[in-house]
Amino acid sequence: MLHYAYRLDEVGKTLKDVMQLESYSKFYGLSSKDLGLYALSEHKIAGAAWLRLLREDDKAEGFIDEKTPVITIGIKPEFRAKGIGSAMLEQLFLEAGALFEYMSVSVLNSEKALSFFKKHGFVKVENSFGKSPTDGSEVVTMVKELPKERVVRPTDGYDPQKWMD
Known part of the structure; x- marks a missing residue:
């Protein structure tokens, strides 16, 4: 999905052509603070959204602090x-709110991209x-x-003994 997130399909490049993007995915999932989800449509992956803490020396766009x-x-x-993107963002906001105060994103400086993220509560960093x-x-x-809301999952409060009575 990194391929689509950074429009590599639109500019005819591969991930090997843009090694700077490696910091967004390399070793992803090895930290308990890496969060992500994907969306399915007709049993096919339609998209993915993930977040992770980066270091200043990663020199990644979107980096604010550690x-x-x-x-x-x-x-x-x-x-x-x-x-699909909106639905994934809304769920990720709830999940991330249990761990972090803020999240950041690097977006194209275009009306379409800016308005999408503004609609979801993001503001430009000076x-x-x-x-x-x-x-x-x-x-x-x-x-x-x-948001600092408690995340409620379908399994919260589930008692497997109930259906066995």
């Missing part, structure tokens, strides 16, 4: 503009303009304060 995770979201082209490692397009860092 306690604010950076989110990455990628949707396959045929599944875009169907609410003087945070950079260049996309994919194609040199201007990017901006945005940040969102996360």
Whole structure:
């Protein structure tokens, strides 16, 4: 999904062409603070969203500090503009809010990208303009304060003995 998150499909590049993106996925899942989810549509992966803490020396776009995770979201082209990204973000906000105060994202400095993230409560970070490692397009860092709600899962309060009585 990193391929779609950074528009590599649109510019004809591969992950090997843009090694700077490695920090967003290398060793992902080895930390208890790495969070992510994926969306299915008709039993096919439609997209994924994940966040992780990065270090300053990663020199990653979207980095604010070492306690604010950076989110990455990628949707396959045929599944875009169907609410999948919004649904994944909303769930990730709840999950991440149990661990973090804020999350950040690096987005293209375009009206479409900015309005999508603004709609979800992100705000621009002052003087945070950079260049996309994919194609040199201007990017901006945005940040969102996360809700501090208790995450309720379908299994919360589940007693497996009930159905056996």
